[in-house]
Amino acid sequence: MKRKKLNIGIIGIGYLGKYHLEKFINNRQCITKWVVDSNLENIKNDLDISIKKTTNYKEILPDIDAISLVTPTKIHFKIAKFFLENKKHVLIEKPMTETVTQAKELVRIAKKNKVVLQVGHLERFNPVMKRLSNEISSPLFIEVHRLAKFNPRSTDVNVIFDLMIHDIDIVTTLISRKIKNVSAFGKKIITKTTDIANVRLEFYGGAVANLTASRISQKNERKIRIFEKDKYYSVDFMNSTINKYQKNIGRKKELFSSKEFKYNKTDALKDEINNFILSCYGKEIPLVDGNQGKAAVETATLISKLL
Structure with missing residues (x-):
């Protein structure tokens, strides 16, 4: 039986978000349904007409199975929490959150709702x-x-x-x-x-x-x-x-x-996104899961307090 393709929303179409958008569009295991950005001018006018645009991330909830979160760190927690609470899979760029408390909360919600929480430590795919x-x-x-x-x-x-x-x-x-x-x-x-x-x-x-x-x-x-x-x-x-x-x-x-x-140089972001999609299907596990992302935030926070 042919499995249903994942419907994806990309949140944040800045410098890195545009690369995420490109990789998701070119991945045949998913369908990019929505792009979200506070400034719609960041989104190409020649984007496939089937991909919807909005400035309101909550609007995309009924149409998607998973999101790629590529916004400034200060709003990671708010947006990731919303989608995890609504049982959507989340790929979140590093750093995972601003604080350890926030990271722990995201891990807790993802575990409770049995959804994938993956953190974008890209060097792991080198x-x-x-x-x-x-x-x-x-x-x-x-x-x-x-x-x-x-x-x-x-x-x-x-x-x-x-x-x-x-x-x-x-x-x-x-x-x-x-x-x-x-x-x-x-x-x-x-x-x-x-x-x-x-x-x-x-x-x-x-x-x-x-x-x-x-x-x-x-x-x-x-x-x-x-x-x-x-x-x-x-x-x-x-x-x-x-x-x-x-x-x-x-x-x-x-x-x-x-x-x-x-x-040979590989496309680390492509590999990361493929790992995320396959993890959503239950075919793989995230190379960098929420707990590992949280651990990095814990150490980074400890270091920052010493500076």
Whole structure:
């Protein structure tokens, strides 16, 4: 029996929302029914006539099964809560919410109503991250640099919630222990919130992670180094490469042997949206569910209080 296609609403048609709209329209497993934005001029005039437009997100409720929420963070909770309470599946961009309390409430409602709550930590769909998740077992030290050129569209939150939250999610995925201690340093440079920050996370069991994030750099960079017993990995997320350095056994001239793994760049957003749709059908589980999104908000909140 042919299953009914999911009806989708896209809420927020700004810079990132337009990409969400494109991916959903091109996904044959769903039908994009509605787009919602406070400014209808953001929505292309040549949009398929079958896709309806509105400024009122509540208007779309009877017509949709799931939403993609790509609005400013400050209204994530209000909108996500409305749809979860009405038993609709929700894909919500990172950061999940402004506060831990809000994140906990969304997780509770999603569980109660047995609907999908997925959070858009896009780096998890990078093929490099998929390899690391399968290969890394006992990291001792992780060093991360995430640098971005200034973009005024994301300054409603600080650099921790804007950029570093990706790396918080990555590090806490690779290190399964709980965080024991946090130290942080950050400064406001050109906005009213922290623009550059360095954070040290110490975990039970002894592992340590050092994270640096800047949104006022002259270049974009997303790199991570991971050290384990007798080996380490140098990873470039932007270029989809992993260089693995392994300690040589015996009396070889070189202390380390190295091997490079290069991956074809994939469409991470397309993969994320496909994972969401299949999760709504019960065919997969979200790679980043509400609990994981909540955990990232908890750590980002703790760090922000130290700045």
